[in-house]
Amino acid sequence: MAGKIWVLTEVLEGNVVPVGLELLTKARSMGGTVEALVFSPEADKVTATLGEYGATTVYAASDPAYNEVLLGGPAADAIAELAAQQSPDVILIGATYTGRDIAGRLAVKLDAPIIANGLDVSANGDISVQTAIFGATQVVDTKFEGGKTGIAVIRAKSFAAEPGGGAAPTVVPITTPVSDQHRKARVKERVVAKSEGPTLEDAPIVISGGRGLQDPSNFDLLQQVAQLVGGAVGASRAVVDAGWVPYAMQVGQTGKTVKPTVYIACGISGAMQHTVGMKGAKNIVAINKDAEAPIFKLADLGVVGDVLKILPQLIEALKAKKG
Amino acid sequence: MNVVVCVKQVPDPNSAGQLDPATKTLRREGVEVVLDPGDEYGIEAGLQLADASGGQVTVVSMGPDKALDAIRKALAMGAAKGVLISDPSLAGSDALTTAKVLAAAIKREPFDLVIAATESTDGYTGTVPQMIAELLGVPAVTFAKHIEADGGTLKVNRQTEAGYDVVEADLPAVLTVTAGVNEPRYPSLKGIMAAKSKPVDRLTVADLGIGDVAPGQTITNIQPAEERKAGEVVEDDGTGAQRIVDYLASLKVI
Ligand SMILES: Cc1cc2nc3c(=O)[nH]c(=O)nc-3n(C[C@H](O)[C@H](O)[C@H](O)COP(=O)(O)OP(=O)(O)OC[C@H]3O[C@@H](n4cnc5c(N)ncnc54)[C@H](O)[C@@H]3O)c2cc1C
Numbered sequence: 001m002a003g004k005i006w007v008l009t010e011v012l013e014g015n016v017v018p019v020g021l022e023l024l025t026k027a028r029s030m031g032g033t034v035e036a037l038v039f040s041p042e043a044d045k046v047t048a049t050l051g052e053y054g055a056t057t058v059y060a061a062s063d064p065a066y067n068e069v070l071l072g073g074p075a076a077d078a079i080a081e082l083a084a085q086q087s088p089d090v091i092l093i094g095a096t097y098t099g100r101d102i103a104g105r106l107a108v109k110l111d112a113p114i115i116a117n118g119l120d121v122s123a124n125g126d127i128s129v130q131t132a133i134f135g136a137t138q139v140v141d142t143k144f145e146g147g148k149t150g151i152a153v154i155r156a157k158s159f160a161a162e163p164g165g166g167a168a169p170t171v172v173p174i175t176t177p178v179s180d181q182h183r184k185a186r187v188k189e190r191v192v193a194k195s196e197g198p199t200l201e202d203a204p205i206v207i208s209g210g211r212g213l214q215d216p217s218n219f220d221l222l223q224q225v226a227q228l229v230g231g232a233v234g235a236s237r238a239v240v241d242a243g244w245v246p247y248a249m250q251v252g253q254t255g256k257t258v259k260p261t262v263y264i265a266c267g268i269s270g271a272m273q274h275t276v277g278m279k280g281a282k283n284i285v286a287i288n289k290d291a292e293a294p295i296f297k298l299a300d301l302g303v304v305g306d307v308l309k310i311l312p313q314l315i316e317a318l319k320a321k322k323g
Numbered sequence: 324m325n326v327v328v329c330v331k332q333v334p335d336p337n338s339a340g341q342l343d344p345a346t347k348t349l350r351r352e353g354v355e356v357v358l359d360p361g362d363e364y365g366i367e368a369g370l371q372l373a374d375a376s377g378g379q380v381t382v383v384s385m386g387p388d389k390a391l392d393a394i395r396k397a398l399a400m401g402a403a404k405g406v407l408i409s410d411p412s413l414a415g416s417d418a419l420t421t422a423k424v425l426a427a428a429i430k431r432e433p434f435d436l437v438i439a440a441t442e443s444t445d446g447y448t449g450t451v452p453q454m455i456a457e458l459l460g461v462p463a464v465t466f467a468k469h470i471e472a473d474g475g476t477l478k479v480n481r482q483t484e485a486g487y488d489v490v491e492a493d494l495p496a497v498l499t500v501t502a503g504v505n506e507p508r509y510p511s512l513k514g515i516m517a518a519k520s521k522p523v524d525r526l527t528v529a530d531l532g533i534g535d536v537a538p539g540q541t542i543t544n545i546q547p548a549e550e551r552k553a554g555e556v557v558e559d560d561g562t563g564a565q566r567i568v569d570y571l572a573s574l575k576v577i
C-alpha cells in the first residue's frame with residue numbers, strides 16, 4: 001500500500017504530456033489513492049483524461065497568468081500549500097524541464113527528500129525509487145525515510161501509459177495566486193519547433209546519427225530513411241554539441257530516452273551515455289565502420305561498413321520495396 | 324554584473340565510475356577527478372556577462388579539499404576568486420543539503436546572477452540550481468541555450484520539450500546553462516599562473532550557520548543492470564543495406 005500518491009501532470013497544447021499519463025498508470029498499480037495535480041489555463045480540457053488514467057481527484061489550477069511565467073515557482077507554492085493539508089506519501093513528477101523546476105523548489109518548501117532520475121518506483125511498506133548510475137550499468141534502489149512526503153522525479157518512458165477506464169474525477173480547484181516574486185521572470189514568446197512525422201518519443205523506428213556521418217549535410221540521408229519508414233531522426237551528443245543538429249534530437253543520458261520498435265544507430269560509437277537512452281528499444285540495428293565499436297555489443301543486427309555508402313543503398317532498397 | 328558560478332569536481336567522465344559498497348557513496352580514491360565539463364559552460368557564460376558589464380566572477384564549490392583543483396581551473400579561465408566549502412559532515416550529501424550549503428555560501432556577499440549547469444555529470448539530480456533559487460528567493464531561468472543581458476534584465480532562450488521559450492528575468496536570478504550555449508575558453512598559460520595567487524575562501528559548515536541536515540533517503544540495494552545480448556554482426560560486402568531492409572521487413576515495421 002502506498003497511501004496517497006500525487007502525480008504532477010503537465011499540459012502542452014491542450015493535451016497531457018505523455019509522462020504524466022505514464023506516471024498515473026504506474027501509480028494505479030501501487031495500491032493507494034491516486035490524485036493528479038495540473039497547472040494550466042487549459043486544465044479543464046484534461047481532467048477527464050486524468051480520470052481515465054486513474055486519478056480519482058484532480059487538483060486543478062487554471063490561472064491565465066501561467067501563460068506568462070515559468071511554472072516552477074507558482075506550482076511549487078501551490079503544491080506545498082496543498083501538501084501541508086493533505087500529506088501525500090509521495091509526489092511523482094516527470095523529469096521534464098518544468099517538472100525539474102517544480103520538483104527542486106518543492107523540495108525546499110517542504111524540506112522533503114527528493115530522488116531524481118528515477119526509472120521505477122515501488123511501494124512495499126516504504127516507497128522506493130530505482131535509479132541507474134554509471135551509464136545504466138548499475139541500478140540503485142533508494143527509499144524515502146523520515147515520514148515526510150517524498151518527491152520522486154521519474155524519466156519519461158519508464159512506464160507504458162494505459163487508460164484504466166476510471167470515471168470522471170472530483171475536480172478541486174487550486175486558487176493559490178502567482179506571487180509577484182514569480183513574475184520577475186516572464187515568458188515573452190513560446191517558440192514551437194514544428195517537425196514533420198512522428199516525434200522521437202513516439203516513432204516506431206528511430207534512426208540516429210553520430211560523428212561517423214562526417215558532415216551535418218549527411219543528416220539528410222537519415223531524414224530520407226525516416227520519411228520512407230515513418231520514423232524519426234535522433235542524434236548523439238557529439239553532433240549536437242558540434243551544432244550539426246538541435247538539442248531536441250539528442251538521445252541519451254542528457255537527452256531523450258527512446259524505446260522504439262527499432263533503433264538504427266548510424267556512425268555512433270555506443271558510449272554508455274548514449275546507450276542509456278536507447279537500450280530499451282525492442283530491436284537495435286547498428287552501422288559502424290569499426291567492428292570493435294561498443295554499439296555492436298547491444299545490436300541485434302550489426303553491419304560493419306561505411307555508413308555513407310550504406311545509407312544511400314538503404315534509401316534505394318526501401319524505395320524499391322515500396323515500389 | 325557580479326556573477327557567482329557553482330562548479331563541481333567530478334570523477335573523470337571518461338573513466339568508469341564506482342560506488343563504495345560499504346558507504347554507498349561515490350568512490351573517490353584512485354579515480355581521476357576533473358572540473359565538471361558541464362560547468363565550463365557556466366564559467367564561460369559568467370565571464371562573458373561579467374566582462375561585458377565590468378563585474379567579476381566568483382566560483383563556489385562544495386566538495387573535498389581536492390576540489391580546490393576545480394576552483395583553480397575556473398580561476399585560470401578568468402574567474403576572480405573562489406569559495407570552497409569542505410566539511411567531513413558533508414560527504415555523500417543529498418541534493419537538498421548541497422543546495423542549502425551553496426545558497427548559504429552565495430548569500431554571504433551581494434550578487435546579481437548565480438549560474439549553474441543543468442545537471443552535474445556524476446550526481447545528476449538536476450535540481451540543485453532550482454533549490455538554490457528557492458532558498459535565495461530569486462527567479463530560476465533554467466535550461467538556457469542562448470543568453471543576453473541588458474542592464475538589470477536577462478534575456479534567455481530556454482529549452483522546452485516543444486522548442487524554446489524566450490524568457491526575460493529581473494536580476495538577481497539563478498541561471499542554468501546547457502552544453503553548447505557557448506564555446507568555453509581554454510585557460511591560457513598566463514591565466515594558469517595568475518590563478519595561483521587568486522584568493523580562495525575556505526569555509527566549513529560551522530561558518531555557514533546551517534543546522535543539522537538529516538538525509539530523508541537511504542540506498543537499500545545496488546545491483547548490475549540487465550545487459551542486452553549482442554546479436555549478429557556482418558561485414559558489409561555490398562549487401563549490408565539489403566540485410567537491414569530484410570531485417571526491418573521480418574519485424575513487420577516496413
Ligand atoms: C555527462 C555526460 C553526458 C553525456 N550525455 C550524452 C547523451 O545524452 N547522448 C549522447 O549521445 N552522448 C552523451 N555523452 C557523450 C558520449 O560520452 C559520447 O561522447 C558520444 O555519445 C559520442 O558520440 P558519437 O558516437 O557520435 O561519436 P564518436 O564516439 O566519435 O563515434 C563516432 C563513430 O562513428 C564511426 N564512424 C566514423 N566514420 C564512419 C563511417 N564512415 N561509417 C560508419 N561509421 C563511422 C566510428 O567508428 C565511431 O564509432 C555524454 C557524455 C558525458 C560526459
Ligand SMILES: Nc1ncnc2c1ncn2[C@@H]1O[C@H](COP(=O)(O)O)[C@@H](O)[C@H]1O
Nearest residue numbers: 329330385439440442443448449450451
Ligand atoms: N557540490 C557542488 N558544488 C558546486 N556546485 C554544485 C554542486 N553540486 C551541484 N552543483 C551545481 O548544480 C548543478 C546541478 O547539479 P545536480 O543538481 O547535482 O545535477 C551542477 O552542474 C553545479 O553547477
